[in-house]
Amino acid sequence: MGEVVWLAVFVMTFISCNALLDLSAVHQVEGEWMGSTTLPCTYMPSEGFTQQILTWSMERDHSTSTIFRRDESGDHILLAQFRDRVSVPKHSPGDASLRITNLEIPDSGHYTCQVTWRSKNNSLITKDVTTTVKVVKVPATKPTIRAGALGLTVPVGARTSLTCVAHGSPPISYRWFRAVPGGTALLLSSQAELTWDSLRPSDAGTYYCEAENRVGAGVVQRSDAVELLVRGSPVTQPPTPGTSRHTGPPLTSEGSEVPHVLADLPTATLSARNDVISERPPAATEPIYEVAFHSTADVTRLDTDAEVPVQCLKEKINLEAETSYEIVTMKDNNYDNVCQGKTPEYETLLNSMESEYEVQNF
Numbered sequence: 001m002g003e004v005v006w007l008a009v010f011v012m013t014f015i016s017c018n019a020l021l022d023l024s025a026v027h028q029v030e031g032e033w034m035g036s037t038t039l040p041c042t043y044m045p046s047e048g049f050t051q052q053i054l055t056w057s058m059e060r061d062h063s064t065s066t067i068f069r070r071d072e073s074g075d076h077i078l079l080a081q082f083r084d085r086v087s088v089p090k091h092s093p094g095d096a097s098l099r100i101t102n103l104e105i106p107d108s109g110h111y112t113c114q115v116t117w118r119s120k121n122n123s124l125i126t127k128d129v130t131t132t133v134k135v136v137k138v139p140a141t142k143p144t145i146r147a148g149a150l151g152l153t154v155p156v157g158a159r160t161s162l163t164c165v166a167h168g169s170p171p172i173s174y175r176w177f178r179a180v181p182g183g184t185a186l187l188l189s190s191q192a193e194l195t196w197d198s199l200r201p202s203d204a205g206t207y208y209c210e211a212e213n214r215v216g217a218g219v220v221q222r223s224d225a226v227e228l229l230v231r232g233s234p235v236t237q238p239p240t241p242g243t244s245r246h247t248g249p250p251l252t253s254e255g256s257e258v259p260h261v262l263a264d265l266p267t268a269t270l271s272a273r274n275d276v277i278s279e280r281p282p283a284a285t286e287p288i289y290e291v292a293f294h295s296t297a298d299v300t301r302l303d304t305d306a307e308v309p310v311q312c313l314k315e316k317i318n319l320e321a322e323t324s325y326e327i328v329t330m331k332d333n334n335y336d337n338v339c340q341g342k343t344p345e346y347e348t349l350l351n352s353m354e355s356e357y358e359v360q361n362f
Contacts, residue, residue, distance in 0.1 A: 021046055021117060023096075025129040031103045033137045033169045041096040041113035041129060049125065053116040054088065056098045060109035067111075068098065081106075100133075108135045139216035140168035143209055143223040153229040154199055161195040162228070164209035166221060172213045179206040179225060204230040 024042045031037035039056075056068040058079075068086055069076045075090075077083050085102055089095045096113055114128035143166035154160045164174045176194045177185040188194060188207075196203055208225040212218070 021049060021115075021125060021127060023113060023115060023127050023129040025113060025131050028132045028134065031100070031107070031133060031135045033103055033105060033135055035103055035169075036099065036101045037103060037133070039098045039100070039111050039113070039131045039133065041098065041115075041131075043094050043096070043115065043127075045094045048120045049117040051115060052118045052124070053114075054096050055114045056086075056088075057112050057114070058109050059112070060106070103135045105135050108133055137169040137215040138167075139219060140166045140172050140211045140213045140221050142166070142221045143174070143211040145207075145209060145223050145226050147226070152226060153231060155231040156199055156201060158199050159195075159197050160199060161193050162207060162209075162226070163193045164211060164223060165192070166211035168211075168213050169215050170213065172211055175210045177208055177210070179208065199230050201230050201232070204228055 021043055025040050029037055029039055052071070054068075054070040055066055057064055057066045066078050067082050068088060069078060070088060075088070077086060081104075082100070085100055087099050089097065096115055098111065098113065100107060110130055110132050112128050112130045114126065116124055116126040118124055143164045146163040146165055148154075148160040148162070150158055150160050162176070164176065166172055166174070174190065174192045175187060176189040176191070178188055179185050185208075194207065194209075206225050206227055209223045210220050211223075212220045
């Protein structure tokens with residue numbers, strides 16, 4: 001009698017554990033080409049049973065290949081065509097679902113999830129479930145329009161955009177149009193996004209977009225139209241980060257304020273003025289001598305009462321300039337010897353002159 005009771009308890013426990021370890025899945029999954037899909041495979045973890053091996057295999061054209069295997073050594077992707085495209089949750093007990101990304105047409109087939117558990121008495125229990133995957137190409141859906149951060153009512157001078165969004169198998173092509181009352185719509189762009197760097201009042205109007213792909217057999221999907229409004233108040237651009245705004249008089253290149261008189265000048269004039277100031281050479285430290293002209297006389301009278309021909313005086317001044325501002329006073333020179341070969345008649349002519357050149361020290 002006791003043996004019968006023990007056997008009944010064992011059978012009930014076995015049936016209960018098997019019920020807890022049943023795998024849950026779906027019969028068929030339809031995946032979108034170039035999209036992603038998940039093949040469910042879950043069970044209720046049971047105390048006393050530890051998952052030992054998990055495999056996912058694929059059957060296509062009467063050939064079966066193992067795609068994924070998880071065991072005590074880790075996860076292994078065994079088919080190169082699925083490398084970097086399949087994954088199984090690691091930290092979710094009871095979840096053995098397979099996720100496939102970037103679906104290709106050859107990914108269609110029968111996928112089998114198989115799980116093996118080990119009990120406390122080291123017995124093994126294995127169960128599996130199969131899901132059919134069909135990869136299809138999907139025509140483009142009716143697109144929707146997403147406005148920029150400022151919405152559809154935007155001030156003059158603002159930067160904004162409208163984005164056309166459609167779903168379906170890639171590639172999807174887009175076109176933007178502006179409606180013209182009583183006329184043909186204007187084609188504006190062949191991109192998904194329509195952008196304005198600086199809105200003008202003339203940009204206000206009605207816009208819509210179209211989307212299509214190769215699957216739709218030439219069927220073009222059109223979005224609902226939207227109305228873009230442009231307000232008259234311009235947008236004030238914030239200062240560039242890291243800079244400060246000077247609100248006082250304009251500054252020179254050294255950072256000091258420009259005098260009030262210069263501040264009223266136009267920018268171009270003020271810039272030229274600053275260039276002149278910055279390029280002016282430093283004042284010479286040597287004394288400056290200037291020859292003051294008083295008449296057309298050909299002689300000059302010095303404070304020694306000696307008279308020297310003008311040509312000789314010019315030659316003397318040029319000589320002084322060429323010797324780097326060396327000062328040579330005329331008093332200490334014998335001007336009778338400066339110009340040789342002058343006749344007494346010439347000296348008489350010089351004495352008749354009334355005007356003179358004077359060398360003045362500034």
